[in-house]
Amino acid sequence: VDRIFFHIDLDAFFAAVEMADNPSLKGKPVIVGAALGHRGVVSTCSYEARKYGVHSAQAISEARRLCPHAVFLPVRMNRYAEVSRKIMIEFRTFTPDVTQISIDEASLDMTGTEKLWGNCNDAGAKIKQRIQEATGLTVSIGIGSNRYVAKIASGLKKPDGLVAVARGREAEFLRTLPLEKLWGAGDVTRKALKDIGVTTIEGLQLISHNVLASKFGIANARFLHEASWGKDPGIYEDRCKFKSMQGERTFEYDTIDAENLESTLRRLSDEIFSRLYDSGEDSRTLSIKIRFSDFTCITRQCTRLASYRSSDQVFEDALRLLKGNWDGQRPVRLIGLGLHDIGLHTELQISLFPEEADSAEKARRVVESIKKQGKGKLIRARFLEQKNEKRR
DNA sequence: TCTGGGGTCCTAGGACCC
DNA sequence: TCTGGGGTCCTAGGACCC
Secondary structure, X not given: OOOOXXXXXXXXXXXXXXXXXXXXXXXXXXXXXXXXXXXXXXXXXXHHHHOOOOOOOOEHHHHHHHOOOOEEEOOOHHHHHHHHHHHHHHHOOOOOOEEEEEOOXXXXXXXXXXXXXXXXXXXXXXXXXXXXXXXXXXXXXXXXXXXXXXXXXXXXXXXXXXXXXXXXXXXXXXXXXXXXXXXXXXXXXXXXXXXXXXXXXXXXXXXOHXXXXXXXXXXXXXXXXXXXXXXXXXXXXXXXXXXXXXXXXXXXXXXOOHHHHHHHHHHHHHHHHHHHXXXXXXXXXXXXXXXXXXXXXXXXXXXXXXXXXXXHHHHHHHHHHHHHHOOXXXXXXXXXXXXXXXXXXXXXXXXXXXXXXXXXHHHHHHHHHHHHHOOOOOOOHHHXXXXXXXXX
């Protein structure tokens, strides 16, 4: 059966919400992001601001230099999440198959809805009208025979755009686009492609699979090949629930203050554990992240036998990782804390009694630390027995 | 002009087990 | 004393996206 997908993207979402909430901002350059004079970047900016060269992920100080008269606003994530929920509910009145991609994007399977909403253009117009009425915001819509093509189409005529790719014309559609539009191939991949003489999507379509695989590996080669031909490499498949959660803080000034790092870790532990607790799920893998003043970054992780049961447990492991991996000398720019492999069944069935699980955990740590310090000096008891038997 | 915060997925290598 | 092949779990790092 021929399927039809709509990819819907809110235009300049954070800035647009601010303008809808405060109409006096309309027509002005609006920049949502870090507070002025603080470390941080532009989250979203209005199209008026983009005319001055302002864009997402730009340093806020740079945005200020480019557009000093813009209205600078802090990020009000709770408000955007509220508007986002409202919009997703509207989407679900058009089709039950709505995959939320991010706070401002969704992929809709609109197969078989023609009798309800009309052809693609009509259905698109109705969605736009509904979102406009409900929130005052505009969306850009891409339409295609698969989610990947729809996603790319949605980005081509922002804001308030609608681009439909005819069935059977997917490869031709991709061929006309610059390589930068190929979702999933970023700066690093493009540079590597240039090394083997590929600078266009057409070039990517025609290059031999072997050459591609030897440069990028089989999985990446297949992704690039399918994407370039307008086949869905499966970008939104099995998007289930979240698999990790993390929190991080960039310090206003790089720091070597251990107390500052510890208290930040303490706060992050409380936040993350409470999110885990609220989710009702389990995690027994924790990571910390340290970004140094030169922007290099390390991550260190550990896995327990049983899921975290308190923010104290989270903090204890986080602190141990910090102490084992920071010399107290290198200035730290950012510290982060994450929990991973989140799910309901991550618990190992080691013991019914938490005390035993804890002591098993301690034993494991002792073993690991001895292994690290005295390489090869630790062997399993059963091997000792074997040696003794041989000597006899 | 320095470069946030929240995520997903993949790879490579080591330890360990059978 | 030398040594295989397959599998799982774990760790560290990195590409990419919004």
